[in-house]
Amino acid sequence: MKDIKHISSLQNPLVKQTILLKEKSRERKKTGLFVLEGKKELEIATRAGYSMDTILVCKDFIDEEAFHRFSIIPNNSFVSVSSVVYKKLAHRDTTEGVIAIAQAKNHDLSAINIENKNPLILVAEAPEKPGNIGALLRTADAANLDAVFIANPKTDLYNPNIIRSSVGCVFSGNIILSDTSSIIAFLKERDINIFCAALTASKRYTTVAYTKPTAIIVGTEHSGLSEEWLSSSSQNIIIPMEGKIDSMNVSVSAAILIFEAKRQRHIS
Incomplete structure (x- = not known):
């Protein structure tokens, strides 16, 4: 398994970037990145050929099997976050413990x-x-x-x-x-x-x-x-x-x- 970085501060630059990407269309268009949340969504996007820039997981909300499965997706940064950080980033009321920053595709x-x-x-x-x-x-x-x-x-x-x-x-x-x-x-x-x-x-x-x-x-x-x-x-x-x-x-x-x-x- 790749080395896992842990983030517990809401002031972390990656946390701030994720919030911007989630909330601002302008930021998504500027960077070509977007935020997706949930096991099913991440699996569908991966099968469809989307590249993940960063995957953030919270062990308080995700099971070990899913944690391992997402940790071995290639070519991304895999980051563990605290429950406080995760709740700040999560868009849903009910959560599954995984959020990803992905690269948008060309829809021209x-x-x-x-x-x-x-x-x-x-x-x-x-x-x-x-x-x-x-x-x-x-x-x-x-x-x-x-x-x-x-x-x-x-x-x-x-x-x-x-x-x-x-x-x-x-x-x-x-x-x-x-x-x-x-x-x-x-x-x-x-x-x-x-x-x-x-x-x-x-x-x-x-x-x-x-x-x-x-x-x-x-x-x-x-x-x-x-x-x-x-x-x-x-x-x-x-x-x-x-x-x-x-x-x-x-x-x-x-x-x-x-x-x-x-x-x-x-x-x-």
Whole structure:
């Protein structure tokens, strides 16, 4: 086992850096680092090829087996911290005793890798709430989508609330961050059908075929999709509402549309 440094002071520079990375998007963007917390999340990120800069563990909250398993992950600093330090760093109310500082990946459009010749893609335009973004990524993982594009992102992908609400799916997914115009151009160049969830000029979502290369586009509950998406749409689609409101949570809408596409592909 590698030598283990122990930190018990809240004034330690590494502790201060970890707090900055957790709380400040600007610091994450400047350094290319972010903070993740929890055994499951660390294991998913490691399997997905993320490099760990530092792993911090608290023996008061982690079992010996996990302590040993994380201590042998290569190419990082492995640090033991006191319970006082750990509680200061932990984002969750219930904790698992491990926090890591990891190196962010490239999510530019140039990094996209879609091997499937008949892809199913989710595009979310300008999502802002971390909980919604995390839920969208969980849905994408459950459906084994080929990619998720976030157009005109309003929130840092490595926001701790996105990591937590995605239950680590932010690490395992094929996620691209770009602007609406570039994503539309990418989809059209590859003859991928664009189905926009919209209230106007729409067909009931169950009457549309998603068996060919497909991108399902969802907007925010407040403002929907931009005109740029609507004017580029192959077909607008709608989920009929039978209550008193005309919209539902974006992650719920996306799940309904995605799994209808999956259903059609399974029976075609």
